[in-house]
Amino acid sequence: MEAENLFSYEYAQELDALDPLKKYKEEFYTKEDTYYMDGNSLGLMSKRAEKTLLSSLNDWKEHGIDGWMSGSQPWFYLSETLGEKTAPLIGAKKEEVIVTGSITVNIHQMIATFFKPEGNRTKILADELTFPSDIYALKSQLELRGLSPDEHLVQVKSADGMTLSEEKIVEAMTDEIALVLLPSVMYRSGQLLDIPYLTEEAHKRGIIIGFDLAHSIGALPHSLHEAGVDFAMWCNYKYLNSGPGSVGGLFVHEKHLGKAPGLAGWFSSQKDKQFDMDHTLSHAETAGAFQIGTPHILSCAPLLGSLELFEEAGIDSLRQKSLKLTSYMMDLIKYELSDDGFTISNPTDDSKRGGHVCLQHHEAARICKALKQKNVIPDFRAPNIIRLAPIAFYTSYEDVWKTVQILKEIMKEQTYLQFENKREVVA
Secondary structure (H helix, E strand, O other), rough: HHHHHHHHHHHHHHHHOOOHHHHHHEEEOOOOEEEEEEEEOOOOOOOOHHHHHHHHHHHHHHHHHHOOOOOOOHHHHHHHHHHHHHHHHHHOOHEEEEEEHHHHHHHHHHHHHHHHHHHHHOOOEEEEOOHHHHHHHHHHHHHOOOOOHHHHHHOOOOOOOOOOOHHHHHHHHOEEEEEEEEEEEOOOOOEEHHHHHHHHHHHOOOOEEEEEEOOOOOEEOHHHHOOOEEEEEOOOOOOOOOOOOEEEEEEEHHHHHOOOOOOOOOOHEEEEEEEOOOOOOOOOOOOOHHHHOOOOOOHHHHHHHHHHHHHHHHHHEEEEEEHHHHHHHHHHHHHOOOOOEEEOOOOOOHHHHHHEEEEEOOOOOHHHHHHHHHEEOOOEOOOEEEEEEOOOOOOHHHHHHHHHHHHHHHHHHOOOEEEEOOOOOOO
């Protein structure tokens, strides 16, 4: 096929015709002539997520407090049920996973549990590109122990401001480091770190290591148990499509199960002893021990429906399509927008890329506003980044083609100049 035909509308239609996952788009609430490229910030609602949320509402309506043990999806075991359904997505055993809290609360729980400064090992290793919330939590945990973040938080530097060198991360694993927390995927550039390699290197040095999976869970498979990762946490509202502000999740490797939680609470208990009302905690021997408060039922419920879709489609198939979508988008951008000042800043190597395309442009904020005016929903990240995430479940190749054509039109006609080049309050 001639090169120009590979970038035609007809070729996009051919790709869609061959897509084994195309049927799943009908499972989601999408809008006609709108191109949603922000599923790495908030996934769209599926009809099944809506159904399971309504089911929990009905259980509340019909059963009242008896909904904890009765109804279509009893609430008392809901976090464990969701943990078991999530486990295959991250290569974990069911007892290693619990759906609970929020991503930042779960960071606090994991650091409170696993950070044990003693002797020369008093420092935490992170990086300078991670999401700010992770750093806020790490600094807070250090301060609670009377340790200065300036001295005891080590952040690996980036040579280009977008990606990290795994070799530099390993070099920073000195005998002063007690614990490492890293993102699996960089939220700006989409760089995917080598989790098994970094875990092996940390353990060679006697260092506990955990990962923030916010930008990878649901987009690509993991093998956390096999890799020996000590702990991980994530949000469920991005690629897992569980709704705004939805409950988070955490993983603790089985070698640590039985460990007392650093932050104990009502739902840290063994299920059969929870209502003994004893003031001495008998904590669960599973990841359930690291729950703190009562599950947020109406926040958990949509995830039941969402995870049904993942079980049917398979995370490996979703990853394969995701890589094809992002590769196709990058090829189109290079072909159509080569003279418009864009830099593709995400890794092009499939093994190093998460689920989104990262574009840098000095007019990024106003270009995002112009895209939204044309019904393309992008994501802006300061200072000059446009993130575009074609989601395997509900993005077609035609959607990607039309998104790039709209971006081309915006640049050609310079319609972005009508907007101020600064972010809104919520970017």
